[in-house]
Amino acid sequence: MDLISWMAWTPQTALFFLFILACLLTMSVWEFFSPGGAPRRGVLGLDTTRGDRLFISLLGSAFIHLAWLGLVGPDLRGAVGVSAVYALLVFLFV
Amino acid sequence: MSTKTQNNHAWWLVLPVVLLVAFNAVIPLMTVVNYSVQETFGDNVFFFEGVRWFQDILASERFHDALGRQFLFTAIILAIEIPLGVIIALCMPRKGVWVSVCLVLMSLPLLIPWNVVGAMWNIFALPDIGLLGKTLNALGFDYNYTREPMDAWFTVIAMDVWHWTSLVALLAYAGLTSIPDAYFQAARIDGASAWSVFRYIQLPKMKRVLTIAILLRFMDSFMIYTEPFVLTGGGPGNTTTFLSIDLVKMALGQFDLGPAAAMSIIYFLIILLVSWVFYTVTMRNED
Structure with a gap:
C-alpha cells in the first residue's frame, strides 16, 4: 500500500473515480452493442x-x-x- | 453495412501516450481530488473534511479577488495580443530573405524562459536604474511598479504582450501563407478593397489558427505564474496576485494543501468550461 499511500485515497474519492470509470465502461459497452x-x-x-x-x-x-x-x-x-x-x-x- | 475487416491493433500504438498522460496528468489530478476533501499537517497523515474546503473557497473573498484579477488580466492581454499579432502577421513579408529574418526575430521572445523574462523586465522597469523605468520618469511620468498598482499592471501586461504576441503573429502568419494566390487574384479582379480582402478572405482563412491562438493564450495567461511572480511577487499588496500565485501561496507558503487542492479543482473546471465553450462556439459553423 506504500506505493499509493502518498495519493491519500479516501473511500469517497475512490467511489467517485470508480463512478467515472463505470461511466466510461458503460459508454464503451453501449457503443459496442448499439453503435450510434x-x-x-x-x-x-x-x-x-x-x-x-x-x-x-x-x-x-x-x-x-x-x-x-x-x-x-x-x-x-x-x-x-x-x-x-x-x-x-x-x-x-x- | 460494410463487411470490411477492421484491424484495431494500431490502438496499441497509443499506449505509451496513455501511460504518459496517466502519470503526468491523471494520477496527479486524482491526488489533488483526494487532497481536496482532507486536512493534513504533514507526515502523510490525513483527516477527512468532506466538502468544507470547497465551501470555504467559494465563499472566500480572497479567491473572488484573485479570480477577478485573473479574468481582467486575461481579457486585457487577449484584447491586445490577438489584434496586434494579426496586424504584425499582415505586415510580415511573404517572399524573399526578409521572411527568415522576420521569423527568427519573432521567435526570439518565445525562446526565453519565463523566469528570465520576469527577471529581465524586473530590471528593465526599475524606476531608478532600469531603461524603461528611468526613461518614463525622465519623460515626466511618475512611474514605479514596485509601489503603484497601476504601474505594476502596466508592466505585467507589457511584459506578457512582449513575450507572447509573437506566438499569435506566427500562427496568424502560418494561416495567411496557406491561402492560395487565386483568392487574391479573384479579389483584385473584382476590385476588392484591402478591408474586404481582410474581412472576407484572410480572416475566415485564419479562423482555425486564431482559434488555437486564442485558446493557447487564454489557457496560458489564465495559468500565468512565473513572470508576474519574478516581476512583482504579486504586489504591491495583492494587486497582481493572480490565481496561480495565490494558489502557490496557499499550498506552499501556508501549507494549506486541502484548501489549495479545492481551489485547484475549481480553477481547473473554470479553464475547462471556458475552453470548451470557446472551442464549441468557434467550431460550430465549421463544415
Whole structure:
C-alpha cells in the first residue's frame, strides 16, 4: 500500500473515480452493442457524439454541485438529483 | 453495412501516450481530488473534511479577488495580443530573405524562459536604474511598479504582450501563407478593397489558427505564474496576485494543501468550461 499511500485515497474519492470509470465502461459497452456514436444535432444546435454528451453532463454536474454548495449548503443530495436530471436531458436532447 | 475487416491493433500504438498522460496528468489530478476533501499537517497523515474546503473557497473573498484579477488580466492581454499579432502577421513579408529574418526575430521572445523574462523586465522597469523605468520618469511620468498598482499592471501586461504576441503573429502568419494566390487574384479582379480582402478572405482563412491562438493564450495567461511572480511577487499588496500565485501561496507558503487542492479543482473546471465553450462556439459553423 506504500506505493499509493502518498495519493491519500479516501473511500469517497475512490467511489467517485470508480463512478467515472463505470461511466466510461458503460459508454464503451453501449457503443459496442448499439453503435450510434456519430454526431447528431441537438436543441442547442451543436453536433455532439455520445462522448461529447457525457463530457457536457459531467462538466455541467460539477458546476451544479459547486453552485449548490455555494448557494444552498453542504448537503449535496439535491445537487446529485439535479445533476442526474440534467444528464438525462443532455443525453436525450443535446 | 460494410463487411470490411477492421484491424484495431494500431490502438496499441497509443499506449505509451496513455501511460504518459496517466502519470503526468491523471494520477496527479486524482491526488489533488483526494487532497481536496482532507486536512493534513504533514507526515502523510490525513483527516477527512468532506466538502468544507470547497465551501470555504467559494465563499472566500480572497479567491473572488484573485479570480477577478485573473479574468481582467486575461481579457486585457487577449484584447491586445490577438489584434496586434494579426496586424504584425499582415505586415510580415511573404517572399524573399526578409521572411527568415522576420521569423527568427519573432521567435526570439518565445525562446526565453519565463523566469528570465520576469527577471529581465524586473530590471528593465526599475524606476531608478532600469531603461524603461528611468526613461518614463525622465519623460515626466511618475512611474514605479514596485509601489503603484497601476504601474505594476502596466508592466505585467507589457511584459506578457512582449513575450507572447509573437506566438499569435506566427500562427496568424502560418494561416495567411496557406491561402492560395487565386483568392487574391479573384479579389483584385473584382476590385476588392484591402478591408474586404481582410474581412472576407484572410480572416475566415485564419479562423482555425486564431482559434488555437486564442485558446493557447487564454489557457496560458489564465495559468500565468512565473513572470508576474519574478516581476512583482504579486504586489504591491495583492494587486497582481493572480490565481496561480495565490494558489502557490496557499499550498506552499501556508501549507494549506486541502484548501489549495479545492481551489485547484475549481480553477481547473473554470479553464475547462471556458475552453470548451470557446472551442464549441468557434467550431460550430465549421463544415
